[in-house]
Amino acid sequence: MNSKDFQLFCDIVKSRSGLVLTEEKIYLLESRLVPLARRRGLENLAALADEVRRYNDERLLEEITEAMTTNETFFFRDTKPFDTFRDVVLPQLLSARAAKKSLRIWTAACSTGQEPYSLAMLLKEQAAKMAGWRVEIMATDISHEVLEKAKAGLYSQFEVQRGLPIQLLMKHFQQVGEMWQIDSSIRAMVKFQPKNLLEDLGNLGQFDVIFCRNVLIYFDQPTKSQVLTQVHNILAEDGALFLGGAETVLGICDSFKPVDGQRGVYTSVNGGLMAATG
């Protein structure tokens, strides 16, 4: 691929999603965009770049962005954040919201839905403690294609074996041919909608817990700062922000502080979780 075409694709993806592609990611760009080009009857990426320059077709630009922003995910990814949510964050919020009995959780960049469904299964396991509570799990992603898959809740044998304990497969899934479908009662707990993290997030409302894991690593510094500032604005002051293992707010956004002893968990400097130390 010539450097002009590479730059064209990088600019499209950066301006629409914030994702920064460096030259060592050429292989990724090729592996994701060649199938897209073929689906449109184009021979190679040079022809795809020509198509973009010639027609500037909005749907094509969207497809290119979606192809580059679709990332791998799996159930209970990294395990620890879900343990922390269940054992540290949830008990505090159940106590703090005892009068209101309402919780809102957002998983940003949810991809094919494993993260929000992991939270939904985990909350269902806590049903005895949560009788009468209204819990909303909002799950968003920039890609319409992955959201369709997420809504269907249908996963391959390979996908259900990465991170999902067999007891939860037995309890919450049905076999459909060669696929496994998560039960409708779990699917009903999650509301999926498209959302670009570069857009205004204010209309999502306020959340008690936000999972924004393994997203910021793909952004440059100003974009990280912009997204974190918006996230702070819609997170309750005693709420919790979960980031990926390789991500931090330090040096990027001073509205958050780490929750003591809980790697990857942050809370607002204005209030914060009770366990947080300032």
Place this chain on the structure above:
Amino acid sequence: MPSCLIVDDSKVVRMVARRILEDLSFGILEAEDGKRALTACLEKMPDVILLDWNMPVMNGIDFLRTLRNAENGEQPVVIFCTTENDMAHIREAISAGANEYIMKPFDRAIIEAKFSQVGVL
């Protein structure tokens, strides 16, 4: 070093599983059917057993039931690893005392995920 007994009548499967598990720092023992696996267990209980279902002489589910009734037979973590990939088999395995269940084909990511879930990694 924790030990893992790989029980499978396929030499290729045993070899692939051995490579992955040795890389994850397990000491490996092998058996090609349930009867040989029982003999190995009665000699010395392994920490983990990766267990196929369909094997000659003694199949995996009969091995597991016999193991769980043997002295110290409750000790090893047992992870089924089989082409039987339907809910009925999964339920039968878990109620017979299996701790986890892998549906073949498997790869390193699945082995790592399942071994972590049962706390042996």
